[in-house]
Amino acid sequence: xxxxxxxxxxxxxxxxxxxxxxxxxxxxxxxxxxxxxxxxxxxxxxxxxxxxxxxxxxxxxxxxxxxxxxxxxxxxxxxxxxxxxxxxxxxxxxxxxxxxxxxxxxxxxxxxxxxxxxxxxxxxxxxxxxxxxxxxxxxxxxxxxxxxxxxxxxxxxxxxxxxxxxxxxxxxxxxxxxxxxxxxxxxxxxxxxxxxxxxxxxxxxxxxxxxxxxxxxxxxxxx
Amino acid sequence: xxxxxxxxxxxxxxxxxxxxxxxxxxxxxxxxxxxxxxxxxxxxxxxxxxxxxxxxxxxxxxxxxxxxxxxxxxxxxxxxxxxxxxxxxxxxxxxxxxxxxxxxxxxxxxxxxxxxxxxxxxxxxxxxxxxxxxxxxxxxxxxxxxxxxxxxxxxxxxxxxxxxxxxxxxxxxxxxxxxxxxxxxxxxxxxxxxxxxxxxxxxxxxxxxxxxxxxxxxxxxxxxxxxxxxxxxxxxxxxxxxxxxxxxxxxxxxxxxxxxxxxxxxxxxxxxxxxxxxxxxxxxxxxxxxxxxxxxxxxxxxxxxxxxxxxxxxxxxxxxxxxxxxxxxxxxxxxxxxxxxxxxxxxxxxxxxxxxxxxxxxxxxxxxxxxxxxxxxxx
Ligand SMILES: [Zn+2]
Numbered sequence: 216x217x218x219x220x221x222x223x224x225x226x227x228x229x230x231x232x233x234x235x236x237x238x239x240x241x242x243x244x245x246x247x248x249x250x251x252x253x254x255x256x257x258x259x260x261x262x263x264x265x266x267x268x269x270x271x272x273x274x275x276x277x278x279x280x281x282x283x284x285x286x287x288x289x290x291x292x293x294x295x296x297x298x299x300x301x302x303x304x305x306x307x308x309x310x311x312x313x314x315x316x317x318x319x320x321x322x323x324x325x326x327x328x329x330x331x332x333x334x335x336x337x338x339x340x341x342x343x344x345x346x347x348x349x350x351x352x353x354x355x356x357x358x359x360x361x362x363x364x365x366x367x368x369x370x371x372x373x374x375x376x377x378x379x380x381x382x383x384x385x386x387x388x389x390x391x392x393x394x395x396x397x398x399x400x401x402x403x404x405x406x407x408x409x410x411x412x413x414x415x416x417x418x419x420x421x422x423x424x425x426x427x428x429x430x431x432x433x434x435x436x437x438x
Numbered sequence: 439x440x441x442x443x444x445x446x447x448x449x450x451x452x453x454x455x456x457x458x459x460x461x462x463x464x465x466x467x468x469x470x471x472x473x474x475x476x477x478x479x480x481x482x483x484x485x486x487x488x489x490x491x492x493x494x495x496x497x498x499x500x501x502x503x504x505x506x507x508x509x510x511x512x513x514x515x516x517x518x519x520x521x522x523x524x525x526x527x528x529x530x531x532x533x534x535x536x537x538x539x540x541x542x543x544x545x546x547x548x549x550x551x552x553x554x555x556x557x558x559x560x561x562x563x564x565x566x567x568x569x570x571x572x573x574x575x576x577x578x579x580x581x582x583x584x585x586x587x588x589x590x591x592x593x594x595x596x597x598x599x600x601x602x603x604x605x606x607x608x609x610x611x612x613x614x615x616x617x618x619x620x621x622x623x624x625x626x627x628x629x630x631x632x633x634x635x636x637x638x639x640x641x642x643x644x645x646x647x648x649x650x651x652x653x654x655x656x657x658x659x660x661x662x663x664x665x666x667x668x669x670x671x672x673x674x675x676x677x678x679x680x681x682x683x684x685x686x687x688x689x690x691x692x693x694x695x696x697x698x699x700x701x702x703x704x705x706x707x708x709x710x711x712x713x714x715x716x717x718x719x720x721x722x723x724x725x726x727x728x729x730x731x732x733x734x735x736x737x738x739x740x741x742x743x744x745x746x747x748x749x750x751x752x753x754x755x756x757x758x759x760x761x762x763x764x765x766x767x768x769x770x771x772x773x774x775x776x777x778x779x780x781x782x783x784x785x786x787x788x789x790x791x792x793x794x795x796x797x798x799x800x801x802x803x804x805x806x807x808x809x810x811x812x813x814x815x816x817x
Contacts (some may be wrong), residue, residue, distance in 0.1 A: 251805075253537075254805045257545070290532075290535065292540070294501055297540075299547050302543075302544060302548055
C-alpha cells in the first residue's frame, strides 16, 4: 500500500510511505518555517512523486493531518489533499497531527509510559494531547487535542515544539523541544493503523477555536 | 511546467476564493459553459460584514463540491481542460490561500498549466464572454461592435468601474492580457463596505446595499446633504496638474457624517428619518463614484466603460452611471449581475485570454498576494 501523507499543521510537509519499502519510507520533505505552505507544498509533492518515479495512479490512499494548528496553514494541506483525492479518485483520511510526534516518541528509547505532545498554538497557548504507551503498541490517545496555556497541562513529560516554548512551566523533553508534526511520521502512523484494521478520521479540520468573530452589540444611542 | 497550449478555443477552469464566494467556472475561448458559486454570505449576516476566518472555513468545505458541480454543469471532465486559472489576489489572504492551494493541487494532479490571475482584471474579463442566446449569465446587453470587430475583442479606449464590498476602482485597459492601469481607487472603505456599515447604523441588516437601495426609494435624498469625500480642490487639482486624489474615493468620512446625523436626531429626541438618511447617503456615494469615474474616463480618453462588482446591482448606481456616461458620450456595458459579483467564470474568461495570447503559465510556485496590483494581470 502506497500512502501520500500531507501535514501543514505547523511546517509544510509531505511524504510517500509504503509497506513494501525499507522502513516504509519512499520519500519525504518538510520545510523549517511555518509560513510558506502555499508556495512550497504543491511543488514539493510534484517532486516527491517524480523523484520516486511514481504518479498519482500509483497512490493507494491519501492522508492529511487535520490539526490542530494555525488555521490558514492547516487548510492549505487539507484542501491540497482533498483536491488530489478528487482528481485521482483515491480514498482520503485524516489523522490528528499531534499523532506524528507521538509516534516518534514511541519509537525513541526513553519514552515515558504516559506523556504529552504539545505544539505552538500562538497567543501564548499550546495545542496538546495526552498519550499512553503499552509494550510495542502504537501510542494510544488518552485525552485531547486541546488548546490552552502551558501552565495548565497535566504533570507529565511534554514532547514537541510547544514544550520547547515554555520550559519554565512544564517538563519539556529536550530532544523533542523543537519537534513539529511532519507528514512522514503521520504517514507511517496511518500505514500502521490501517494495517491493524483501525479506523482513521475524515479530513474535517480540528480548529479547536472559534473564528474570533464578534457579533456587534446594539449601537449606543446618544442620550 | 512547460505546457503551453495555444489552442484557439482553450477550455479553461477558473477558481475564485478572494472573499466570501467560492466560485468555479468553465469557459471555452469566449463561451461560458458553467458558473457555479457557493456563497458563505448567510454566515456573515449576524456579524454585519464578511468575517475572513468564517469565509476561509467555508471555502475549504465548498471547494470540491463546487468543482464537481461546475464540471457536471459544463458536461466536461478535468481531462478535457486545457488550463487552470485561479485568483491569486487581491483579496483576503486566508481566503485566497484556499483557492490557490486547491488550484495548485489540481495542476499537480492533472499536469495542466496554471495561471495566477488578478481578481480585478478578471472582473473586466467577463466583458469578453459572448452572449449565449437564451442562456442566463452571459453578456446579453452587449451590442455588436460599431467598428465591426468580433465580439471577443475588447473595444479600444476601454475603462472599467468596479464597485463591490471588497473594492472600488476605476481602471483603464489597453490590453487585458498585459496593459491595465489603475486610474483611481478608494483610499479606505470599499463602497459596499460603507453600505454595510451605514445599514448597521440604521438597523437595516446585512448586506447593506440591497437594504439601503430599497429603503432609499421611499426617502428624500435632498433632505440631508452628506459630504462627498476627496472632492476639495486640494485633492482634485486640475486636469493639467492633478491633485493627489483626483480619481480616488474615500467613504470613511461619509460614514462618520451619517453616524453624527443619527446621533443628532436622537439627542433632540426626534424620530430618525431612516429613509431620508438612506436616500441621502446613497446619493452621496453614487454621486461621487459616478462623477469621479466619468471625469477619469473623459480625461483619459476612455469612451467605453464596463461596470462590474456586486454593487452594480444597485439601481441608483446603474441609473446615474448610465445618465452621466450618456451625457459624456461614453458607452456603458453592464454584464448580467451573476457575472458582476465574484465568480469563477470571470477567472476562467481572463485565463482563456492569457492562453490565447500565448502568455506563459505562472507555474505552481507563486504565492497568493492579498494586495496584488492591477499592473500584474497574472503572476
Ligand atoms: Zn470582486
